[in-house]
Amino acid sequence: MLNVAVSVAAGVAALTSAFPGLLPFTLWLCLAVLALVTAVNLKGIAHSARAFIAPTAVYVGAIMLVIVAGLVRGEPATVAEHAAQAGNLHTVGVLLVLKAFANGCASLTGVEAIANAVPSFRKPRVRRAQNAELALGALLGIMLVGIAALIEKFSIAPVGGVTVLAQVTRAALGDGPLFYLVQFSTVVLLALAANTSFGGLPVLARLLAADNNLPHLFALRADRHVHRYGIAFLTVASAMLLVISDGDMNLLVPLFAIGVFVGFTLSQAGMVRHWVGARPAGWRWRAALNGFGALLTLVAAVVVTASKFAEGGWLIVVALPLIVLAMQWVNRSYGRIGERLELGRTPAPPRPRRSVVVVPVHAVNRLTREALAAALSLGDRVVAVNVTHPGNESEARRFVEDWERWHPDVDLAQVFDAHWRLDRPLLDYLNGLPEAHVFVLIPEVEPEHAWQRMLQNQRGAVLARALRRRTDTVVCRMRLRVADHATAAP
Structure with missing residues (x-):
């Protein structure tokens, strides 16, 4: 839910960065984009995936153009803020490094979507998902490092109402048509990043419902290979988050990062438990790799929670245990219903009655x-x-x-x-x-x-x-x- 809200808010932020006159209509633009993505997904997961190929290719090409053009441009004059920033880094030391590490990890969120959506791949599912994960990791690494280098080169600093990527693009390409091309592709791609949740949450909800941890309503599959109840729930909940935050991405990102890091830590720890229990060939180094990943994401979760607690992080700290308790209550309720229905036992043959x-x-x-x-x-x-x-x-x-x-x-x-x-x-x-x-x-x-x-x-x-x-x-x-x-x- 947070991924959908953050992605939509970020896409609209890119749009308002290019057209500042739209800033007062941020919330309505967010809700309109959410409605559009929902409509595409209701046509089916496969249909939405095909619809998103072209915008994704345009976005990747546009970011690569920004990186190349920015690196080719001449070196800007050194600004005085760099010296002050270096002094602050020396003064704060470990705390600043930890916070930078945690915030940097937020750039990696989204890679879990492929793992969550493995059932949606064509056979052989695992091999196709692995290839997609490798391609995603390579593109993410190139774009992340390239944009970070340009931020350093052009001395980019946060400015209200303008995204950092918009500042980098303007510095690399100027204010011409290419600037608006990058912004529009960013708007479309960030809005469509919400599609990862639309593809993943209904599948996850179906698995949880099959284990009696969610209402069985979420296990129903409608036409066109789409779980409409899961999509409807996701849309309504995300719309509520956007309304509460007034479409402000800066209020949603801390909540999103905490939830993601907790999920990363649990999934990595679960993989360690899997390797130790199954013990296939090479299980030791695989368990060590997942264990190290769990440690890193745990550190990031703790740091982000501590630094963003007063800014809304407390909501996730309270919500996660409540969600677990609610799932346990649902599971116990289904257990009691199963006992009354005598599930697992062969009933007596039916006989007609008056x-x-x-x-x-x-x-x-x-x-x-x-x-x-x-x-x-x-x-x-x-x-x-x-x-x-x-x-x-x-x-x-x-x-x-x-x-x-x-x-x-x-x-x-x-x-x-x-x-x-x-x-x-x-x-x-x-x-x-x-x-x-x-x-x-x-x-x-x-x-x-x-x-x-x-x-x-x-x-x-x-x-x-x-x-x-x-x-x-x-x-x-x-x-x-x-x-x-x-x-x-x-």
């Missing part, structure tokens, strides 16, 4: 006729129940007369309630039935147009909710579609 179908009715019309016809094919006995008020004796008597005139060969039970309730009288009637299996068939009108739903009284929804919460009856909601006269069937 059943009754109860149909709530309030008028003699086509809807009632269709509901009773369906009920007669479901159970051994059908009973129509009419709930009315003692003060409406004339209306109740008229309904009985209409029923007897119609004569549908179905028993009618009229229940009176002094409090004008719909659910309680029906519940009391159902509790007195002798049959083991009780079906309740609720007839409803399905309007032809969506706007016509506001015209309905929601009687069926009220009854269905009460029956599911307070009884063991099988609730069926039969909808009769009402079409215009021109299109209605004869």
Whole structure:
């Protein structure tokens, strides 16, 4: 979630650096970019990957152009700030080095996306993912070192409302068309960097749901190879983060870095445990490599948390344990449900039992006729129940007369309630039935147009909710579609 929020905010920051007049609309631009990326991902992971190839190639080429042009340009005049910075480095010493190390590690975030999305690769998945990781590492190293060299060469310092990359680009290429090309490609690429989470989080959520650590809703896979519930949750949560931070990247990055480093440390420690337990050939050096990586990322996590604690880092410190506790609670809940469902045990063979179908009715019309016809094919006995008020004796008597005139060969039970309730009288009637299996068939009108739903009284929804919460009856909601006269069937 933080990766999506940071990526979108960073992309918009690059846009406002090129066009300062857009700065007041930062939040709306962030939400618009988030909506666009979400729409592309809802078309499917494979479709979104193909759509992002061209912007990625343009961005990499543009950054390489900036690096080459910046290195070729003549050396700028030495500024006085360099001497002061060197003095500060000597004074602060280890603390500054640790903080620089931690902040520098933030540049490496994102490489885990390939590992998280291995199931999305074509076979052989592992080999393709390894090749992609190597290519990503090489490009990342070249661009990171090149930009860092230009920052040093051109004496770039943070400026409010302008990104560091925009300053580097202007120093290397000037204010011409190439500057705007780099900025636009940066906008697109940083916004699309959020795609790593859109590809990874639904897969991760599905695995967690399969282990009963998240609601099973996240394990549902919709059309086009995309997990829509995971994507919807990710979009809503990221939008909330952007709104809370007002689209300010500087407020989101510390939270993002802490979460990433904690994840890195846990995953590396998990790999050490894996190597020690499996002990394949060469497991010692692999365990040592992962252990050293876990140590480095642990140091980075501690340093970033300590230095950014008052600036919002405390939120991650509080949120991570709460997320773990919530997952444990979900897991225990599924465990209790599994015990009641006798999962893992072979149940006794099913046997038919006497059943009754109860149909709530309030008028003699086509809807009632269709509901009773369906009920007669479901159970051994059908009973129509009419709930009315003692003060409406004339209306109740008229309904009985209409029923007897119609004569549908179905028993009618009229229940009176002094409090004008719909659910309680029906519940009391159902509790007195002798049959083991009780079906309740609720007839409803399905309007032809969506706007016509506001015209309905929601009687069926009220009854269905009460029956599911307070009884063991099988609730069926039969909808009769009402079409215009021109299109209605004869």
